[in-house]
Amino acid sequence: MRAKTYVIRPFDPWRGKLCTCPPKFSFDPYTGCGHGCIYCYASSYIRDFHHCRPKEGLIKKVKHDLERLPKNCLISMSNSSDPYNPLEADLKITHGCLREFLNRDLRLLVITKSDLVTRDLDLLLELRDAVTITITALDKDLARKLEPNAPPPSKRLDALSKLSSEGISTGVRVDPIIPFLNDDGLDVLLREIKNSGARHVTASTFKPRWDGWRRMKEIFPEVSLKLEPLYFGAGERVGRGYHLPASLRFRLMKQVADECGKLGLTFATCREGFPELKTSESCDGSHLIK
Numbered sequence: 001m002r003a004k005t006y007v008i009r010p011f012d013p014w015r016g017k018l019c020t021c022p023p024k025f026s027f028d029p030y031t032g033c034g035h036g037c038i039y040c041y042a043s044s045y046i047r048d049f050h051h052c053r054p055k056e057g058l059i060k061k062v063k064h065d066l067e068r069l070p071k072n073c074l075i076s077m078s079n080s081s082d083p084y085n086p087l088e089a090d091l092k093i094t095h096g097c098l099r100e101f102l103n104r105d106l107r108l109l110v111i112t113k114s115d116l117v118t119r120d121l122d123l124l125l126e127l128r129d130a131v132t133i134t135i136t137a138l139d140k141d142l143a144r145k146l147e148p149n150a151p152p153p154s155k156r157l158d159a160l161s162k163l164s165s166e167g168i169s170t171g172v173r174v175d176p177i178i179p180f181l182n183d184d185g186l187d188v189l190l191r192e193i194k195n196s197g198a199r200h201v202t203a204s205t206f207k208p209r210w211d212g213w214r215r216m217k218e219i220f221p222e223v224s225l226k227l228e229p230l231y232f233g234a235g236e237r238v239g240r241g242y243h244l245p246a247s248l249r250f251r252l253m254k255q256v257a258d259e260c261g262k263l264g265l266t267f268a269t270c271r272e273g274f275p276e277l278k279t280s281e282s283c284d285g286s287h288l289i290k
């Protein structure tokens with residue numbers, strides 16, 4: 001099958017050696033993303049990324065692809081954009097796609113940074129799904145710098161509470177963790193996550209590509225000076241991304257894993273290695289789907 005002709009495609013993170021995701025399909029209702037996260041890596045491989053736009057003839061293509069998917073397949077929405085990016089409030093493209101998913105034999109993992117996902121609660125309750133919301137910091141000013149156009153962390157926590165209390169399984173991506181920026185106060189963040197009703201945390205460290213690193217230097221010049229020797233001296237390059245030294249990555253991940261253990265949250269890392277820290281069936285939160 002030629003992946004290029006499909007909008008729901010086999011997930012293939014560049015055959016990354018650290019990826020432990022279960023077999024799944026990847027679906028992005030939009031091309032590009034309007035949230036403007038400075039650490040985003042999708043901007044390094046999608047043309048004109050910050051100009052978020054709908055896909056031509058999407059619903060027709062979704063219908064076509066759904067006919068060809070294996071039974072009980074897992075669809076991850078989205079990996080290279082946010083299905084609830086600011087355009088979605090008016091365009092309702094993701095909403096239309098959820099309608100197409102109804103009455104199909106599939107499992108859906110929604111990944112977003114927006115409380116707009118609660119608008120679709122009625123549809124989510126009819127599907128076999130789980131929702132993971134990314135929260136990288138509780139401090140709204142820091143979050144605004146990291147993710148300028150995404151809703152503030154308080155709204156994301158409210159969304160988790162709403163979804164969880166209505167019976168949707170939820171998890172949180174604490175991703176990325178960036179030393180000197182958001183690695184302080186993770187215990188407080190994790191307590192808030194627990195209080196929201198979420199059951200699982202996936203954590204990962206910042207793994208910059210060149211354009212993300214450029215944005216980091218522009219927005220956080222002093223922090224970048226401290227990070228530079230860690231990424232480009234003591235660290236290592238894996239694929240197209242730069243990684244912190246393994247010892248530091250392990251320390252950060254263990255800190256989150258230990259805290260999750262105390263709180264009764266399951267835990268996994270994303271593309272870090274360290275399988276010994278994993279306490280959940282899946283790394284991506286798909287095990288939350290009933």
Ligand code: SF4
Nearest residue numbers: 033035036037040081
């Ligand atoms: S929400 Fe995700 S895809 Fe969109 S800019 Fe942020 S990191 Fe990139």
